[in-house]
Amino acid sequence: MHYLITGGAGFIGTHLTKRLLEKGQQVSILDNLTTGRAERLTELNANVIVGCVTDRELVSRLVAASDYIIHLACIVGVRLAMHKGIETLKISYLGTENLLEAATLHQKEIFIASSSAIYGKISQLSVTEKDDSLLGASSKASWLYSVGKLVEEHLSLAYFRERGTKIKIGRFFNVIGCYQTDSYGMVVPNFVRQALKGSPLTVYEDGSQTRTFGYIEDILDGVELITASGAHGQIYNLGGFEEISILELALKIKSLTSSASPIEFIPYAAAFGSNFEETRKRVPNISRLRQLGYSPRYSLDNALREIIAHHTLCKN
């Protein structure tokens, strides 16, 4: 099978490429290298095409030459997207449309990477795929990433309904693993770097906001189950199963690294300006994925141990 992975030079894409190549699959990557890095893929002997998903002709050619498309390309994360709003929405709409149009024309299947960010402010015990989105005002740029992902979901579902395009959507919750950069505010690589350096662990607000963290190897098991499943037009939550507050996470990483770093509390407004709003709680209900046979193998502690060992080895 020949996979085309857009955004394949990024964190999730690099791990997915490695796994697929190890299984003897063929992989081509389309990435404009804005946040992705080509070096690791070159080491894996992957076929990297440097280009943008908004390039319609290029996308059509690459889709025609592949069997399955995994669409990961995106300006990732609330904080990056809020400063690159035009590009974020352009990639979400034009890039996804190019891929869906080509997948329809050439009759290829496509997996769309969405995000738990689409649930917005919803803070119930755990969210299911059927729950509502509750986004803040458009004057708050921190909702831009959520809107971009909702555009991708709606467009994909419309292609499924109106054109019969074979789509599946994976809603990733926080994914963690080695090679994840700390450059764009991702909390786990940030805390690990800070703890290993002995600098303060920066916790936003009082740290009582809660999340789950899915380890990359488990998440890729989920992606494999979804892509292999029979039903199209389906959405799956894809995330960790242990809820933890950000303060507890900071303390856990401090303890696992035996770090003497202090904890520093920073108000959102001081870090990101008054335009910033975030959800208090984000926990997935993963029953639908479990029905496909999903069974995560890594506890949060074990996942963090792997990541800390990797950071220590790379000295970053």
Ligand SMILES: NC(=O)c1ccc[n+]([C@@H]2O[C@H](COP(=O)([O-])OP(=O)(O)OC[C@H]3O[C@@H](n4cnc5c(N)ncnc54)[C@H](O)[C@@H]3O)[C@@H](O)[C@H]2O)c1
């Ligand atoms: N990592 C997470 O915790 C998480 C959570 C929710 C959703 N997701 C989704 O998973 C996908 C992958 O995320 P990631 O963590 O690997 O992020 P990442 O930033 O590491 O990877 C994104 C990749 O897309 C590339 N890219 C950006 N714009 C592009 C364009 N116009 N054309 C081609 N390539 C482009 C970047 O260079 C990068 O390599 C994204 O769609 C993201 O929204 C990730």
